Amino acid sequence: MTQRARIFLFDTTLRDGQQTPGVDFSLAEKIDIAAKLDALGIDFIEGGYPGANPVDTAFFAERRTAKAKFTAFGMTKRAGVSASNDPGLAALLSAKADAICFVAKAWDYHVHVALGCTLDENLENVSASVAAAKARGFEPLVDCEHFFDGWKANPDYALSVAKAAFGAGARWVVLCDTNGGTQPSEVRAAVDAAIDAGIPGDRLGIHAHNDTGQAVANSLAAIEGGARQIQGTLNGIGERCGNANLTTLIPTLALKPFYAERFEIGVPIRAIQNLTRLSKGFDEMLNRAPDAQAPYVGQSAFATKAGIHASAIVKEPKTYEHVPPETVGNRRRVMVSDQGGKSNFLAELGHRGIEVDKADPRLDTLIALVKEREAEGYAPS
Ligand SMILES: [Zn+2]
Known part of the structure; x- marks a missing residue:
């Protein structure tokens, strides 16, 4: 070398x-x-x-x-x-x-x-x-x-x-x-x-x-x-x-x-x-608000919102991440959002230790509720 x-x-x-x-x-x-x-x-x-x-x-x-x-x-x-x-x-x-x-x-x-x-x-x-x-x-x-x-x-x-x-x-x-x-x-x-x-x-x-x-x-x-x-x-x-x-x-x-x-x-x-x-x-x-989009360390540095990206990330993180988030002490965030599909919700629930079956009808109720709240101005975090 x-x-x-x-x-x-x-x-x-x-x-x-x-x-x-x-x-x-x-x-x-x-x-x-x-x-x-x-x-x-x-x-x-x-x-x-x-x-x-x-x-x-x-x-x-x-x-x-x-x-x-x-x-x-x-x-x-x-x-x-x-x-x-x-x-x-x-x-x-x-x-x-x-x-x-x-x-x-x-x-x-x-x-x-x-x-x-x-x-x-x-x-x-x-x-x-x-x-x-x-x-x-x-x-x-x-x-x-x-x-x-x-x-x-x-x-x-x-x-x-x-x-x-x-x-x-x-x-x-x-x-x-x-x-x-x-x-x-x-x-x-x-x-x-x-x-x-x-x-x-x-x-x-x-x-x-x-x-x-x-x-x-x-x-x-x-x-x-x-x-x-x-x-x-x-x-x-x-x-x-x-x-x-x-x-x-x-x-x-x-x-x-x-x-x-x-x-x-x-x-x-x-x-x-x-x-x-x-x-x-x-x-x-x-006493400053952190820059969510700061490279490597920002809250959004490894966040994804779009459903199609989220399902790929859950299967194989490398598809949408330039380095693994844990190498800089950050974490992957899959955003529950208006554009997001079921995989975002499943990934985020999984991160919180909640395992839900994809076919569980309660999942559709939850998604509808979150989208309604988002339309009222709530932001995912
Ligand atoms: Zn200077």
């Missing part, structure tokens, strides 16, 4: 995920979520921005993970001061973390407008910050913000930011689709360009947003191109349309033969069997 490439999963639920409107984690919630992600087998858990607010500063007062690399997020040093004289960088370097993920602007337009420093000063800020983190024993990562838009506008400069990070010793150079508008073919071309520029694929990561519904596809395109780290969030939370959904990516990488044959992840199969419960529990904590 050929050796599979290891894909590293980086969770940013507690940092980028907190940009979701209405989401504000307490310290206790951060501790709880970090423990669950650690138990799941995530490689990096980004906990927030120490020094930026009291909760994040308290969260980074001690290490919160046993296995995963506990990661602090923050800005590179400012222009005009040395790394040792920058208070923001000092707060970051005093965090009890294993890794530090710096955010660096990779689009020349943003350097001019938002940072107000020269393009060269920005490169120097990246290099000096990475070197300072490395010297203090942290694993340095650099999120190249707006990388894809920057690469389209000024490819040389976007790549020079990535190269500055790599050259200064960043373990991971993460290409970020900050505005979320990039398409998979463009991600693939940009990853190729970064590798051609001298950054090995096993040092590249992808951070995708879902503004065109492609965050998962873009993450997969990047690893097919050679990148080896994926950043995402639980249930795909995040600002606007969300971040790449790790709850979708994890089973895809582990269960879909195309990926499972080529790649391996740190999340074991038995932990994936707990994914539906983890996803639901997270929604409950956020």
